[in-house]
Amino acid sequence: MEIPYGVKERPDTGLNNAKLGIWLFLASEVMLFGGLFSAYIFLRTGVDDWPMGSKYLDVKMATLNTLFLITSSVTMVMSWASLKLNDFKKFKLYAGSTLLLACGFLVIKYFEYSSKFSYSYYPSTDNFLGIYFTMTGLHVIHVIGGIAVIAFLLFPGAKMWETDPERFTSRIEVTGLYWHFVDLVWIFLFPVLYLL
Amino acid sequence: MKPEEVKHHVKIYINVFVALLFLTVVTVGISYIDIGVGPGIALGLLVASVKGSLVACYFMHLIDEKKTILWTLFATVISFMILIFVPLSTMFSNAGY
Amino acid sequence: MSDNHTKETFFTKYIWSIDHKVIGIQYGITALLWLLVGFGLMMVMRYQLAYPDTQIPFIGWIFGEDKLLLPEKYNSLGAMHGTIMIFLGVVPLAFGAFGNYLVPLQIGAIDMAFPRLNAASYWTYFLGSIIMVVGFFVPGGAANSGWTSYPPLADVATAGQTVWLLGMVMLITSSLLGSVNIMVTVIQLRAEGMTWFRLPIFVWTQFITAFLLLLAFPPLEAAGILQLMDRLAGTSFFLPTGLVVSGEVLTNAGGGSPLLWQHLFWFLAHPEVYVLILPAFGIISEIIANNTRKPLSGYKSLVYAMTFLGFMSFVVWAHHMYLTGMGTTMGAFFQTTTMIISIPSVVILTALLLSLWGGSIRFNTPMLFALAFLPMFGIGGLTGLPLGLAAADIHLHDTYYVIGHFHYVVAPGTLFALFAGVYFWFPKVTGKSLNESLGKLHFYFSFIFMNGVFMPMFIQGLAGVSRRLADGGQAYAHAADVIYLNEIMSWSAWLLGMAQLFFIANVVLTLFKARTGEINPWNATTIDWTETTSPPLGHGNFEKIPVVYRGPYEYSVPGSKIDFTPQTEKG
Numbered sequence: 001m002e003i004p005y006g007v008k009e010r011p012d013t014g015l016n017n018a019k020l021g022i023w024l025f026l027a028s029e030v031m032l033f034g035g036l037f038s039a040y041i042f043l044r045t046g047v048d049d050w051p052m053g054s055k056y057l058d059v060k061m062a063t064l065n066t067l068f069l070i071t072s073s074v075t076m077v078m079s080w081a082s083l084k085l086n087d088f089k090k091f092k093l094y095a096g097s098t099l100l101l102a103c104g105f106l107v108i109k110y111f112e113y114s115s116k117f118s119y120s121y122y123p124s125t126d127n128f129l130g131i132y133f134t135m136t137g138l139h140v141i142h143v144i145g146g147i148a149v150i151a152f153l154l155f156p157g158a159k160m161w162e163t164d165p166e167r168f169t170s171r172i173e174v175t176g177l178y179w180h181f182v183d184l185v186w187i188f189l190f191p192v193l194y195l196l
Numbered sequence: 197m198k199p200e201e202v203k204h205h206v207k208i209y210i211n212v213f214v215a216l217l218f219l220t221v222v223t224v225g226i227s228y229i230d231i232g233v234g235p236g237i238a239l240g241l242l243v244a245s246v247k248g249s250l251v252a253c254y255f256m257h258l259i260d261e262k263k264t265i266l267w268t269l270f271a272t273v274i275s276f277m278i279l280i281f282v283p284l285s286t287m288f289s290n291a292g293y
Numbered sequence: 294m295s296d297n298h299t300k301e302t303f304f305t306k307y308i309w310s311i312d313h314k315v316i317g318i319q320y321g322i323t324a325l326l327w328l329l330v331g332f333g334l335m336m337v338m339r340y341q342l343a344y345p346d347t348q349i350p351f352i353g354w355i356f357g358e359d360k361l362l363l364p365e366k367y368n369s370l371g372a373m374h375g376t377i378m379i380f381l382g383v384v385p386l387a388f389g390a391f392g393n394y395l396v397p398l399q400i401g402a403i404d405m406a407f408p409r410l411n412a413a414s415y416w417t418y419f420l421g422s423i424i425m426v427v428g429f430f431v432p433g434g435a436a437n438s439g440w441t442s443y444p445p446l447a448d449v450a451t452a453g454q455t456v457w458l459l460g461m462v463m464l465i466t467s468s469l470l471g472s473v474n475i476m477v478t479v480i481q482l483r484a485e486g487m488t489w490f491r492l493p494i495f496v497w498t499q500f501i502t503a504f505l506l507l508l509a510f511p512p513l514e515a516a517g518i519l520q521l522m523d524r525l526a527g528t529s530f531f532l533p534t535g536l537v538v539s540g541e542v543l544t545n546a547g548g549g550s551p552l553l554w555q556h557l558f559w560f561l562a563h564p565e566v567y568v569l570i571l572p573a574f575g576i577i578s579e580i581i582a583n584n585t586r587k588p589l590s591g592y593k594s595l596v597y598a599m600t601f602l603g604f605m606s607f608v609v610w611a612h613h614m615y616l617t618g619m620g621t622t623m624g625a626f627f628q629t630t631t632m633i634i635s636i637p638s639v640v641i642l643t644a645l646l647l648s649l650w651g652g653s654i655r656f657n658t659p660m661l662f663a664l665a666f667l668p669m670f671g672i673g674g675l676t677g678l679p680l681g682l683a684a685a686d687i688h689l690h691d692t693y694y695v696i697g698h699f700h701y702v703v704a705p706g707t708l709f710a711l712f713a714g715v716y717f718w719f720p721k722v723t724g725k726s727l728n729e730s731l732g733k734l735h736f737y738f739s740f741i742f743m744n745g746v747f748m749p750m751f752i753q754g755l756a757g758v759s760r761r762l763a764d765g766g767q768a769y770a771h772a773a774d775v776i777y778l779n780e781i782m783s784w785s786a787w788l789l790g791m792a793q794l795f796f797i798a799n800v801v802l803t804l805f806k807a808r809t810g811e812i813n814p815w816n817a818t819t820i821d822w823t824e825t826t827s828p829p830l831g832h833g834n835f836e837k838i839p840v841v842y843r844g845p846y847e848y849s850v851p852g853s854k855i856d857f858t859p860q861t862e863k864g
Binding site for chain 1: 408513
């Protein structure tokens with residue numbers, strides 16, 4: 001017996017299980033990052049001298065990373081649209097670009113972190129750097145998770161396109177929602193940590 | 197979803213992408229203009245919110261999402277607001293003591 | 294999920310099972326064992342409180358050659374008692390076990406929406422619980438900063454605290470997976486005709502509980518990560534500048550705030566109270582409707598009150614923080630919300646009480662526990678009112694009064710409801726009914742000794758005995774008049790432990806009996822009773838997916854031949 005509405009939409013809610021599930025998961029993620037943002041504001045308003053981000057951080061690198069993530073978000077949604085148009089080659093192209101851009105994000109982040117360490121800027125240096133490493137670190141973990149899922153769907157998981165294309169498309173859509181959320185978090189992290 | 201609809205969507209995605217790129221330049225640009233910390237934060241968060249809404253509405257299709265999801269997110273946003281602002285106000289209400 | 298019965302091995306059937314019923318039973322057994330462990334810790338603590346600084350009998354060797362429970366070990370036991378009881382015992386039992394087992398059955402679904410995620414959720418919980426007790430074996434012992442883990446104390450505590458935080462992160466992840474699963478199941482997998490207002494109250498309570506877990510737990514995960522950073526990476530999120538520990542100024546950067554932890558912690562921990570109590574309301578509602586043989590009074594008001602309760606639970610948390618120097622404006626705000634949240638609780642209790650009126654009550658064991666729940670929860674709730682008002686709280690804060698208050702909510706409250714649920718659904722899960730006489734002995738002795746443990750706490754608390762004292766208040770002159778109560782409470786606690794032997798014996802003896810397989814022994818109306826065998830089929834629950842035609846509590850319908858009309862009966 002199969003669980004109903006795994007791919008097909010339930011008539012009265014208009015949703016399938018996977019999509020509702022991922023949105024609920026994202027709701028909890030909002031609260032997770034919300035807790036950290038709340039901590040950031042609480043710590044910042046609690047002291048008299050909070051350093052400007054540009055004192056420690058490299059705005060150029062972060063801007064480049066922002067462009068990477070935004071582009072990867074577009075390619076992600078385009079890969080889903082390609083599947084909807086039945087164009088599997090284009091899907092591979094777009095999803096592959098997403099993967100590359102995501103890895104590029106990690107490479108730049110690596111250089112950013114190591115340059116901080118080379119100046120002896122550690123999480124323990126002050127609370128600005130502490131919250132910077134915590135928030136971006138948690139975000140990086142989310143990026144790595146996204147990379148794992150996209151890589152799976154692009155290589156071993158792609159066989160499903162032959163056997164059950166609808167379910168495969170739904171998986172890409174759900175992964176896309178998660179990936180856009182990771183992008184969304186960065187869109188707020190970037191100005192909050194680097195610019196303001 | 198019909199193929200024409202998808203193609204129409206693709207056009208929207210490209211437009212949103214261009215808007216996001218533009219807003220990224222804007223947000224970095226204004227950080228170099230000295231308008232004071234308070235207004236700077238307000239403006240920076242405003243731009244970020246616009247960008248975030250674009251991603252949520254168009255890439256994540258919230259603009260025409262089902263009611264169940266919208267209600268869930270509405271509840272989430274309210275608890276998010278409580279989480280952000282209430283601890284802060286307990287700190288500021290100390291000032292009057 | 295899997296169709297091929299042939300491939301099923303012992304491992305896939307009982308260990309890595311993706312059947313919601315097996316996972317429910319796994320949750321149930323694990324959680325009951327943890328409740329026993331948590332209770333055991335408390336019995337040791339009660340010996341130290343009744344007879345301070347004397348050797349612990351029987352098991353004293355655990356604490357070293359002198360067989361004494363030193364204050365730092367007492368603190369460890371206290372912190373772990375709270376943690377184990379709440380996060381490893383009551384929540385997994387109420388939400389993991391009862392929710393997993395019953396929600397799909399009551400809404401007419403063949404399984405949870407994500408069976409594999411469900412198994413992952415259980416095993417994450419299992420792993421988290423193991424990590425928690427590993428703390429006992431690290432240098433310095435298990436976490437000893439209270440179950441609330443307030444910094445700066447928790448930031449500078451021994452290694453056990455790090456283990457506690459890691460365990461918490463696992464447990465939070467587990468309950469997130471579980472709550473997503475329950476919510477999607479209730480929204481998506483209701484059988485045909487099972488509209489929202491035909492859901493049994495139990496399903497409503499699980500749904501609201503899932504929502505609270507989904508939104509309130511992540512901020513604690515964030516706080517846990519921040520405290521881990523403080524302990525492992527040397528940050529100072531919760532450490533203010535110039536903090537002196539053991540006579541030396543800490544070298545940390547400083548600039549942090551201990552209050553930040555309290556906000557993030559109580560943002561979870563107040564909704565957590567409703568996570569503990571809502572499933573109890575659900576179980577009690579089912580049992581009262583069934584055993585009064587009449588519909589619940591005010592089904593809709595119950596649903597609305599519970600929803601409102603869930604929502605309000607997000608805006609009352611700082612009533613745990615009146616003594617932190619919070620300003621009067623916000624103090625007034627939180628006093629107001631706290632008084633408001635008592636209204637839906639009263640609505641719920643009143644509706645349940647009114648449901649008894651005019652019913653032909655059957656006094657079986659589950660019903661006795663359910664009836665006891667009402668006044669016990671009432672005492673727990675009413676004694677909370679003075680704590681919700683800042684002026685009274687200044688006197689009562691951190692005294693035994695607080696301990697008495699929340700134990701009345703959770704122990705004779707939620708735990709009685711959970712026992713009622715075990716007695717009620719045992720025939721469904723195993724196909725065998727528990728013995729009534731042993732059940733009644735279990736109930737009466739538990740009822741007497743529960744009150745023997747917790748009622749004197751109010752008296753001690755009003756006299757000002759602090760909750761954290763390892764010697765039970767002997768060093769305090771002003772407590773001299775009330776410390777004789779320590780002995781009464783301790784003996785009650787040990788006898789309460791003895792009373793549970795009736796329960797354990799009952800379960801063991803019943804499991805050896807032959808299966809009767811009676812489908813609906815209580816003559817109930819909901820799908821779980823009327824449409825499934827006892828125990829339900831291994832895969833898919835139902836021979837035929839049920840269709841629902843009516844509300845959940847159609848008992849004694851005028852003109853009907855029998856006094857219950859199943860939800861699946863046409864008409």
